[in-house]
Amino acid sequence: MKNAIETHDLTKVYNNNFTAVNSLNLEIPDKSIFGMLGPNGAGKTTTIKMLTCLIQPTSGRATVGGYDVQKNPDEVRNLLGMVPQQVSLYKDLTVMENSQMCADYYGVPQDERDSRIEDLMELVDIKYAKDKRVGQLSGGQKQKASLVASLVHRPEILFLDEPTIGLDPTTKRTLWDLIRELNDNGHTIILCSHDMHEVDMLCDNVGIINTGNLVAYDTPQGLKDALLESNKKEMTDALSKISSESEVSTSTKENIENLNLRKMSILLKNQDDNVIDSIKKSNNIKSIEIAKNGRINLRIDSFDDMAVQNVLNDIIASGGIIKSIYTEEPSLEDVFIKSTSEVNENDRA
Amino acid sequence: MIEPKKFWWMIKKELISLKRHPGRLISILAFPIIMILLFGYGMGGEMTDLPIVVVSQSHGDLTDLTLDTIKSTETYHVVEVMDNLNDGKERVENGEVKAAIILPSDYDDDSSSQKGVTLYLDSSDQMASQIIESSTQGIFYRLSNMVAAQTSVSTQDADIEPSVMHSLNNFKDDISLHINRIYGNIKYIDFLVPAILGMTVMMSCMMGMGATIAGERETGELARLFMTPTSVSTVIGGKIAAKLLIELVRALILIFMAVLLFNVSIKGGFLQTFIVLVIGALCFVGFGIMLSARTSTQEDYAQMSLPFSMPMMFVSGVFYPIETMPWILQKLAYIFPLTYLNDAMRGIMLKGQTLGDVWLDLVVLLGFTALFFIIGVKRFNRDV
Numbered sequence: 001m002k003n004a005i006e007t008h009d010l011t012k013v014y015n016n017n018f019t020a021v022n023s024l025n026l027e028i029p030d031k032s033i034f035g036m037l038g039p040n041g042a043g044k045t046t047t048i049k050m051l052t053c054l055i056q057p058t059s060g061r062a063t064v065g066g067y068d069v070q071k072n073p074d075e076v077r078n079l080l081g082m083v084p085q086q087v088s089l090y091k092d093l094t095v096m097e098n099s100q101m102c103a104d105y106y107g108v109p110q111d112e113r114d115s116r117i118e119d120l121m122e123l124v125d126i127k128y129a130k131d132k133r134v135g136q137l138s139g140g141q142k143q144k145a146s147l148v149a150s151l152v153h154r155p156e157i158l159f160l161d162e163p164t165i166g167l168d169p170t171t172k173r174t175l176w177d178l179i180r181e182l183n184d185n186g187h188t189i190i191l192c193s194h195d196m197h198e199v200d201m202l203c204d205n206v207g208i209i210n211t212g213n214l215v216a217y218d219t220p221q222g223l224k225d226a227l228l229e230s231n232k233k234e235m236t237d238a239l240s241k242i243s244s245e246s247e248v249s250t251s252t253k254e255n256i257e258n259l260n261l262r263k264m265s266i267l268l269k270n271q272d273d274n275v276i277d278s279i280k281k282s283n284n285i286k287s288i289e290i291a292k293n294g295r296i297n298l299r300i301d302s303f304d305d306m307a308v309q310n311v312l313n314d315i316i317a318s319g320g321i322i323k324s325i326y327t328e329e330p331s332l333e334d335v336f337i338k339s340t341s342e343v344n345e346n347d348r349a
Numbered sequence: 350m351i352e353p354k355k356f357w358w359m360i361k362k363e364l365i366s367l368k369r370h371p372g373r374l375i376s377i378l379a380f381p382i383i384m385i386l387l388f389g390y391g392m393g394g395e396m397t398d399l400p401i402v403v404v405s406q407s408h409g410d411l412t413d414l415t416l417d418t419i420k421s422t423e424t425y426h427v428v429e430v431m432d433n434l435n436d437g438k439e440r441v442e443n444g445e446v447k448a449a450i451i452l453p454s455d456y457d458d459d460s461s462s463q464k465g466v467t468l469y470l471d472s473s474d475q476m477a478s479q480i481i482e483s484s485t486q487g488i489f490y491r492l493s494n495m496v497a498a499q500t501s502v503s504t505q506d507a508d509i510e511p512s513v514m515h516s517l518n519n520f521k522d523d524i525s526l527h528i529n530r531i532y533g534n535i536k537y538i539d540f541l542v543p544a545i546l547g548m549t550v551m552m553s554c555m556m557g558m559g560a561t562i563a564g565e566r567e568t569g570e571l572a573r574l575f576m577t578p579t580s581v582s583t584v585i586g587g588k589i590a591a592k593l594l595i596e597l598v599r600a601l602i603l604i605f606m607a608v609l610l611f612n613v614s615i616k617g618g619f620l621q622t623f624i625v626l627v628i629g630a631l632c633f634v635g636f637g638i639m640l641s642a643r644t645s646t647q648e649d650y651a652q653m654s655l656p657f658s659m660p661m662m663f664v665s666g667v668f669y670p671i672e673t674m675p676w677i678l679q680k681l682a683y684i685f686p687l688t689y690l691n692d693a694m695r696g697i698m699l700k701g702q703t704l705g706d707v708w709l710d711l712v713v714l715l716g717f718t719a720l721f722f723i724i725g726v727k728r729f730n731r732d733v
Contacts, residue, residue, distance in 0.1 A: 052576050084573070087569075090366075
């Protein structure tokens with residue numbers, strides 16, 4: 001499959017010797033929706049700036065639609081549309097005027113300009129506000145206006161930076177439908193978002209960037225499956241080390257199929273205050289909640305290899321006998337936290 | 350290369366914004382009017398009608414003549430003529446009047462050789478006290494000449510050697526001082542207005558241009574433009590053109606108001622004045638571009654521009670001639686473009702010089718402009 005974007009050892013080092021992007025190798029298939037994830041300061045924005053020709057890479061290369069971002073910046077710019085997180089249209093101009101201005105800046109033929117804009121306005125359902133000033137629009141309307149202005153030159157590749165942040169659920173879903181429709185129409189979409197559900201719902205592929213590196217890349221399901229496999233192994237190892245005094249029901253073993261390290265529900269045979277206190281004091285426990293049915297619901301705040309083992313050991317050491325363990329299937333958020341926390345741990349080390 | 354359609358959008362956008370914000374438009378147009386009113390009335394006017402009292406402890410022709418002279422002097426407003434010395438002093442000390450002119454009891458006594466007139470002055474008001482002091486000295490200088498002349502006549506009557514008395518008493522009359530004001534009778538407001546025009550253009554262009562660029566960086570509007578296949582020079586050129594257009598309208602209002610309110614003369618002609626202002630405006634727009642090339646917020650820009658704009662305002666000879674400043678400030682003045690703009694503006698407006706006469710100022714200004722633009726565009730990055 002042809003790639004819309006490729007980066008080869010793409011690196012950006014700022015003047016203060018801060019390496020924002022470190023030898024990034026990335027391939028984004030043509031006509032796909034790609035989710036670019038990463039914690040704040042991970043290097044996503046710098047990557048986007050290099051891909052949109054706003055800044056020059058320090059080393060490595062990147063191509064957009066086959067054009068080199070350093071050698072053919074104007075060709076690259078013609079292929080790109082950008083809907084930034086902060087709506088950057090001129091607030092004193094109307095939706096129509098802003099779109100016309102963008103069209104003229106991209107060199108859209110004059111005889112096609114207004115009809116293209118009207119079509120796009122219909123597509124995103126903002127035509128009713130075309131003569132309103134952008135400053136007078138609601139958040140959702142502004143995002144739609146921004147989409148029109150970004151699509152007016154028919155870009156092959158569209159960057160969406162947190163497009164639904166701050167929007168109500170209905171508008172958010174309308175925009176999701178629109179993103180799918182744009183993708184169906186042949187646009188490659190690069191979606192930067194912290195909304196894991198959104199990325200999970202929309203994206204064909206997801207790349208997680210942390211400290212300037214690509215730390216995970218797969219389909220959303222592929223990433224979740226990989227975490228599940230990793231969890232299973234970790235939990236099996238942990239359970240195998242539990243002393244013989246503990247009882248682990250057969251159903252628990254079966255539940256390992258659905259293990260999630262971060263959320264565990266444990267039922268003890270001999271639940272007492274000593275055991276609860278020792279769990280509370282255990283490292284890596286983010287929250288503990290005793291359900292009415294007696295189950296202890298735990299959230300573990302670490303992906304350290306020994307985190308589960310330590311919690312289970314603490315329970316046993318305080319005299320607790322484990323009757324059963326239930327877990328949940330990993331979410332993309334779990335994948336994100338695991339991927340980024342591992343790198344952070346390595347950084348700290 | 351500059352692309353005309355994109356260039357025009359920058360101007361159009363500014364004009365639409367102004368049209369849709371009448372308050373902003375009024376503020377832009379009112380600014381030069383306020384400036385000229387403030388400086389014209391606040392600094393360019395003459396001090397007149399300063400309240401004083403006269404303590405007159407004598408009677409006679411000279412006293413009457415002195416009182417008439419004082420009363421007819423525009424500088425003073427004689428609140429009262431009194432004979433009690435302490436009352437007069439008290440009025441000054443209470444701040445009711447700025448000074449008391451005290452004529453001694455022997456003021457009209459012909460036999461008295463020294464007539465000790467006292468000026469009891471409220472020196473806490475430096476400006477008023479200086480003016481009263483010089484006016485009073487002037488009055489009594491003239492009066493003493495008159496007295497001397499009369500004395501001379503009376504001594505001549507007494508058959509004293511005329512040539513000796515002439516040289517002693519009337520020598521001042523032999524020196525005939527002809528003052529030839531080559532540029533006419535120029536008032537302080539005349540001196541001030543050309544520089545106020547320059548300063549207003551400097552402030553508006555420098556602050557306005559830089560703040561616009563930094564503001565659009567902050568809101569991401571500039572980034573959107575730079576993501577399009579458009580050169581930096583087109584975006585910046587369009588912004589400059591839009592700014593220049595607005596600033597020149599303001600400059601026109603400023604000139605018009607100066608002429609209308611203060612009858613300021615433009616001896617070199619309106620067109621030449623306007624051309625000099627355009628060159629000045631370009632120079633300061635360039636300065637704004639240079640400073641804002643790497644600033645990411647309006648606040649950063651405001652902080653960065655202050656160390657340049659404030660000294661420039663006070664050192665470039667706007668309010669006082671550069672030659673009256675300490676030597677270090679005089680040297681400093683010549684590294685600021687406003688000095689050259691002021692010099693050219695005064696040359697054209699006050700002296701009636703032509704653009705050719707002020708060529709050096711214009712060359713320096715254009716040199717600064719080229720330097721600012723080159724550095725500005727080179728340093729300018731598309732990053733936000």
